[in-house]
Amino acid sequence: GAVVSQHPSWVICKSGTSVKIECRSLDFQATTMFWYRQFPKQSLMLMATSNEGSKATYEQGVEKDKFLINHASLTLSTLTVTSAHPEDSSFYICSARTVGSGRKETQYFGPGTRLLVL
């Protein structure tokens, strides 16, 4: 099956710093990538949808200036948490949808990135 990787898998940073998380589709091209966040004992919540070469669409309540998303190629999307604060500590997970596929199940998920802001 299609493989999606995320880097880093774990990051600890000081409050006020910025953190960049990469999401790569390793063996397929992804026109659309999704970024989710999961707090402990909560469900995965969609943060934003990004299409290659265009601006991301953010869900209500997600600050686009705080969570910068770049999807410059068909295999890479990045999420930058700017001026991170302890309340941003969470599990961030991306998914990628294959080119030309409109089927819901063809979202392939990365393993996630655990962010801890001190």
Added chain:
Amino acid sequence: DQQVKQNSPSLSVQEGRISILNCDYTNSMFDYFLWYKKYPAEGPTFLISISSIKDKNEDGRFTVFLNKSAKHLSLHIVPSQPGDSAVYFCAATTQGGSEKLVFGKGTKLTVNP
């Protein structure tokens, strides 16, 4: 507001028996439902789905049942195997609309040998 609810955070069953994982939803606009399975340190992987025009979909040991009037769906695994031990997420979306998936909180299934 939790639109997709998995009220059982955990479930433990014996190997060979049936596992039944439940999911409820509140948004009547949802018309497509998916189950994902997640192992530790891995991303969720798609397991099975069902459209609202059906009330049952089967794939090997996995069967999903949908009761639209009750806004309830369930995933049946029979026979359960130790390798099925994982967290199972229910997700819902609307066909033809955005690709947004709304997830439940997940149910951790443990299948004991």
